[in-house]
Amino acid sequence: MSKIEVRKLYKIFGPEPGKALEKLKAGMSKEDLLQKMGHTVGVCDVSFSVEQGEIFVVMGLSGSGKSTLVRCLNRLIEPTAGEVLIDGEVITGLSPEQLRLFRQKKMSMVFQRFALFPHRTILQNVAYGLEIQGMAKQEREERALDVLATVGLKEWGSVYPDQLSGGMQQRVGLARALAVDPDILLMDEPFSALDPLIRKEMQEELSELQSNMQKTIVFITHDLDEALKLGDRIAIMKDGQIVQLGTPEEILTNPCTEYVANFVNGVDRSRVLKAENIMIRPSALVKETDGPRLALRKMKEEELSSIFVVGEGRTLRGIVTVDRAVEAVNKKEKDLRNIIDEDIPLTSPDVTLLDLIPMAITAKVPIAVVNENRKLLGIIVRVSVLSGLIAKGDENNNVSYSD
Amino acid sequence: MYRIPISDWADFIVLFLRTNFRPVFRWFSGYIEGFVINFEALLMFIPVVLFIILVAALAWKLSGRGLALFTIAGLLLMLSMGLWEQTMRTLALVLTSTFISLLIGIPLGVLASRSELAWNLLRPVLDFMQTMPIFVYLLPAVMFFSIGIVPAVIATIVFAAPPAIRLTNLGIRQVPKEVMEAALAFGSTPMQILTKVQLPLALPSIMAGVNQCIMLSLSMVVISAMIGAGGLGGVVYRAITRLEIGSGFEGGVGVVIIAIILDRITQSLGRKPAGREQG
Numbered sequence: 001m002s003k004i005e006v007r008k009l010y011k012i013f014g015p016e017p018g019k020a021l022e023k024l025k026a027g028m029s030k031e032d033l034l035q036k037m038g039h040t041v042g043v044c045d046v047s048f049s050v051e052q053g054e055i056f057v058v059m060g061l062s063g064s065g066k067s068t069l070v071r072c073l074n075r076l077i078e079p080t081a082g083e084v085l086i087d088g089e090v091i092t093g094l095s096p097e098q099l100r101l102f103r104q105k106k107m108s109m110v111f112q113r114f115a116l117f118p119h120r121t122i123l124q125n126v127a128y129g130l131e132i133q134g135m136a137k138q139e140r141e142e143r144a145l146d147v148l149a150t151v152g153l154k155e156w157g158s159v160y161p162d163q164l165s166g167g168m169q170q171r172v173g174l175a176r177a178l179a180v181d182p183d184i185l186l187m188d189e190p191f192s193a194l195d196p197l198i199r200k201e202m203q204e205e206l207s208e209l210q211s212n213m214q215k216t217i218v219f220i221t222h223d224l225d226e227a228l229k230l231g232d233r234i235a236i237m238k239d240g241q242i243v244q245l246g247t248p249e250e251i252l253t254n255p256c257t258e259y260v261a262n263f264v265n266g267v268d269r270s271r272v273l274k275a276e277n278i279m280i281r282p283s284a285l286v287k288e289t290d291g292p293r294l295a296l297r298k299m300k301e302e303e304l305s306s307i308f309v310v311g312e313g314r315t316l317r318g319i320v321t322v323d324r325a326v327e328a329v330n331k332k333e334k335d336l337r338n339i340i341d342e343d344i345p346l347t348s349p350d351v352t353l354l355d356l357i358p359m360a361i362t363a364k365v366p367i368a369v370v371n372e373n374r375k376l377l378g379i380i381v382r383v384s385v386l387s388g389l390i391a392k393g394d395e396n397n398n399v400s401y402s403d
Numbered sequence: 404m405y406r407i408p409i410s411d412w413a414d415f416i417v418l419f420l421r422t423n424f425r426p427v428f429r430w431f432s433g434y435i436e437g438f439v440i441n442f443e444a445l446l447m448f449i450p451v452v453l454f455i456i457l458v459a460a461l462a463w464k465l466s467g468r469g470l471a472l473f474t475i476a477g478l479l480l481m482l483s484m485g486l487w488e489q490t491m492r493t494l495a496l497v498l499t500s501t502f503i504s505l506l507i508g509i510p511l512g513v514l515a516s517r518s519e520l521a522w523n524l525l526r527p528v529l530d531f532m533q534t535m536p537i538f539v540y541l542l543p544a545v546m547f548f549s550i551g552i553v554p555a556v557i558a559t560i561v562f563a564a565p566p567a568i569r570l571t572n573l574g575i576r577q578v579p580k581e582v583m584e585a586a587l588a589f590g591s592t593p594m595q596i597l598t599k600v601q602l603p604l605a606l607p608s609i610m611a612g613v614n615q616c617i618m619l620s621l622s623m624v625v626i627s628a629m630i631g632a633g634g635l636g637g638v639v640y641r642a643i644t645r646l647e648i649g650s651g652f653e654g655g656v657g658v659v660i661i662a663i664i665l666d667r668i669t670q671s672l673g674r675k676p677a678g679r680e681q682g
Contacts, residue, residue, distance in 0.1 A: 076584050104590030115581035119603045129589040132599070180589070 001088050002049035003216040004056075004073065004184065009046045009082030011068050011240075014039030017080045030239060042068035043079070044240035053214040057231030059221050059263075065240035066220045070186050073218060074107050075099060086184065104133050108177040112189040114169045116161040122172050123148065123157035129180035147175045150209070167198035174206075178213075187219045191226065203229055224263050228252070228272045236260050249277055268354075270389055275356060276349035278388040279369045279378030285310055288317050289335050292328035295320050306365050308376065309340050316376045318342040319365055346370055349377055353388050360385040417543050432553045435499070439552050443495040451482060462664065466671040470664070477660035484653050486638065493634035494661060496552065496627060497620040500559035504616050508564045509609065512571020513597065522572065529565040537562060537626055545630055555627035559620050566615035574608025575601045610673030617669060621662045635661075 012020045012033075020039035024030070030041045043065045050056040060066045071077035073084055075091065084091045086106060094102060108129060116125050123144050124131075130140035148154050151171040161169055170190060177185055191199040203226060210217065221227050227234045228248040235245045236259070244256045252272055255261040284298040288309050299307050299322055309317040318340035328339045345363040347356060348370065359367060360382050367380040446454070455478045463471035481490045515522040540561060544554035578601050586600045602609070628636030635657045642651030 071584075074588055076587055100590040100592060102590070103588060107588075109585065109588040111581050111585060113579075113581050115579070115585040117582060117585070117600060117604075119606075128586075128599075132589060132591045132595050176585075186588075 002085075003052045003054070003087065004050040004218070005083075005085040005088075006046060006048050006073070007083040007085070009043055009069070009072055009084065010041075010080045011043040011065075011072055011077060012039050012041055012080045021080055041065075041240050042077075043072060046082075046237075046240070046242055048235055048242065048245060050216055050218060052216055054232045055210060055217045055219055055230050057219045057221060057227040057234045058237055059224060059227040059231075059234055060237035061222055064237040066222075066237050067188055068240075069237070070109075070188050070218055070220050073186060074103055074109065076109075104129065104180065106182055107184040107186060108180055108182040109186040109188065110170070110173045110177050110190045112192055114161070114166075114173045114193070116169055116172055116176070118161055121158050121160060122153065122164070125161065125172055126157075126175045126179050128176060133180070144175075144179050147179045148172075150178070151175045151205075165198075166194050167202060170194060170202060171205075174209075183216060185215050185217045187217060189220050189222065192222065199226070206230065224267050225271070228267065236263065248272060249274075253277065270354040270357070271352055273353045273388050274349065275347050275351045275353075275367075275369050275380060276377070278353065278384045279349070279380050280384060282308055282366075282376070282379045285314075285376075286320065286336065287311065288337055288340065291335060292320075292325045292333055292339070295336060296322070296325045296329065299325070308366075308368060308379065309336055310376055313373075314376050315374045316346075316368055316370050319344050319368075321365075344368060347380070348372070353385065356380065356385055417546060421546055428547045432548045435503075435553045435556050436551070439495055439499045439556065442499055443492055446491040446495055447488065451487060455479065458664065462668055466667050470667045474664050477664060481657055481660065484657070486635065486653065486657050489633070489635045489638055489654070490657055490661065493621075493624055493636060493658070496555060496559070496624065496632055496634055497617065497661070497665075500556050500563060500620045500623075501613070501616050503556065504560050504564035504567055504620070505613060507560070508567030508612065508616070509571050512568045512609075512612070513575065513602075515568065515572040516575035516601075525568065529568060532561050533565045537623070541626065541630060550631040552632050554630050555623075555632035558630075559623045559627060562623055563616045563619035566619065567609075567612040570608045570612030570615065571605065574605025574612075577608065578604045607673045610669060614666060614669040614673065617665050618662065621658060621665070624658055 010021055010024075011017075012024070014020055014037065016037075017039065020033055020037055020041075023037065024033060024041065024044070030044070033039045033041060046065075046069060048056075058066045058069060068077055072079045073091070075084075075094075079092060082092070086102075089102075091099075091102065117128065120128070123141055126148055127140040127144035130143060131137075135143075145154065145157060148157055151174055153168060153171055153175065156164065156168070156172075161172065164172065170193075173190065191202050194202060207230060219227075219230055228251075231248055233245065233247055234251055235242045236251065237243065238259050244251060244260050246254075249272075251260065252264055252267070252269065255264045283302045284304065284307055286295045286298060286307055286309050288311050295307055295309075299305070304322075306319050306321045308319050311317050320336055320339055321341065324339040324341070325336075328336070333339070344365055345359050345367045346369075347359065347367055356367065360380070363382065366382075369377045369380060371377055449457070455475055458478065459471045459474045462474045478490075481487055511525065515525050537558060541554070541558050544557045548554040548557060582600065582604070583596070586596045591599070624632075624634060624636030625639050626636070628634065628640040635654045638654030638657070639651050642648070642654060
């Protein structure tokens with residue numbers, strides 16, 4: 001069962017949303033709906049599910065409906081139609097009292113402009129969620145202090161929000177949301193109001209926190225870099241609809257519409273693409289027990305100047321060059337053991353392209369991608385590092401830009 | 404042209420209320436009179452020196468040394484002019500009117516902030532209360548409550564309550580939307596939102612309403628005296644009718660002194676960052 005499931009969700013703003021919805025479903029365009037009936041479509045036929053422990057990023061430009069969507073999840077905005085299920089429970093059908101309990105325990109929210117309570121100290125802000133649940137003062141303040149410590153603001157409990165910098169205020173916002181120990185965090189552009197450097201710092205901290213706590217996070221942003229950095233999966237929204245949903249790699253390598261492609265074009269690909277995305281299958285391999293003649297023949301067939309040597313279970317032994325193989329044939333060696341060059345460039349699959357560049361510049365042979373057991377997963381030739389930097393999509397896939 | 408008989412209607416309504424609701428007015432009147440008289444008695448029971456020290460200390464704590472010194476000097480002046488009793492009487496009248504105005508005004512302000520309908524209904528009523536010439540409702544007030552302190556309190560409330568309602572409504576509506584969303588997102592009940600978020604954040608605005616309420620009440624003291632409320636207003640009113648410019652000035656200075664002390668004290672209450680002293 002998915003943690004969050006959204007089924008055919010609609011939100012229409014205007015005097016008669018029900019009527020407008022019928023027209024929309026009957027095929028009336030959003031422009032007509034706005035001009036002829038005065039209704040704005042905030043969210044239009046959105047369905048997706050989020051798994052436990054996942055960071056699900058919703059990305060779009062302002063006005064794309066992403067903030068409306070996230071508010072439909074905890075019903076700060078009442079959806080016009082459709083269902084939201086959390087742990088299989090239909091949230092959209094809860095009574096006001098049930099909804100309050102649900103908001104208290106299951107889900108909390110972090111806001112773009114922090115939305116701290118200016119008349120409360122930092123500690124009282126963090127303890128707010130516990131306070132309204134009726135927890136005793138001492139207990140809730142102890143808990144709040146613990147949570148403040150995890151965001152690095154243990155010393156700041158007694159000051160007021162306006163005495164803190166933006167970055168610190170948002171840490172408080174995060175701590176306030178975490179204090180009630182919710183299953184789900186809704187984050188509405190939490191870092192957008194921060195300076196770029198602070199934003200980066202906060203993104204890293206969130207990643208680190210998340211690796212310890214494994215919350216389910218719905219994260220709203222308009223920043224693709226941020227989406228790619230944090231998201232396990234990304235939904236791209238435009239005009240209230242999800243135009244593409246996938247992992248960061250899928251979105252980058254295969255942008256399905258021009259809208260997404262335009263987004264993706266602005267990204268520094270070197271930070272996003274990883275070794276595993278650009279590595280290729282080696283066209284030929286030899287075993288260490290093979291003879292030098294076989295190695296020579298394989299190199300000749302594939303027009304290679306060197307060939308990787310593997311042992312049992314494809315564990316990488318090293319590389320053999322043409323010159324050494326010819327030498328070995330002349331010396332009448334039985335196998336390749338004596339001529340293997342073990343000093344070769346290695347990398348793991350999750351290293352980014354950016355970090356591969358220096359290695360690619362100095363390497364005389366292809367870079368081998370291996371896992372922690374030295375199993376050969378693939379190789380990276382220098383030209384693929386370059387093409388990874390400039391390619392706009394997967395050339396093997398003839399992408400049709402339909403939008 | 405047909406004349407719409409508004410005048411007849413007004414006469415009829417006043418007559419109708421007088422004949423049918425007399426017990427209600429009596430009962431209400433008794434409460435207010437009792438309140439004011441007891442309050443007056445309390446103020447006069449406090450020894451003069453102790454009273455001056457208490458008010459000066461309050462002024463010092465909330466505003467500063469300047470106001471404290473002014474309070475001592477001002478109240479001693481009232482004492483030396485022989486207007487102490489009248490001052491206490493006026494204070495009782497003004498504070499009672501303010502208290503009742505707030506008792507009605509703040510809940511109405513809260514209601515207005517929560518419901519567009521309530522606010523739309525209330526707005527013309529407030530306009531009416533604030534702009535209708537005072538003498539127009541002074542006379543019916545006397546008819547309902549007879550001469551004395553009670554109609555004075557009622558007339559003062561009609562005149563002074565609107566800013567309390569308006570500023571409470573405004574203060575609550577000015578609470579940032581995201582802060583409200585945060586309170587809602589944590590599952591607060593409407594009551595929790597009101598007491599833990601809206602009212603504390605609206606406090607500066609509400610205090611401005613309290614301040615306005617007091618000032619308007621003070622501006623009514625002479626008119627109150629015309630229907631027998633006494634106090635400093637009575638001093639001024641009597642002086643006017645006898646053309647005694649000097650003693651009228653004395654009474655007027657007394658009103659100004661009270662006004663300055665109350666204004667500065669309530670203003671500094673509003674300036675305090677909302678709710679911080681509650682820790």
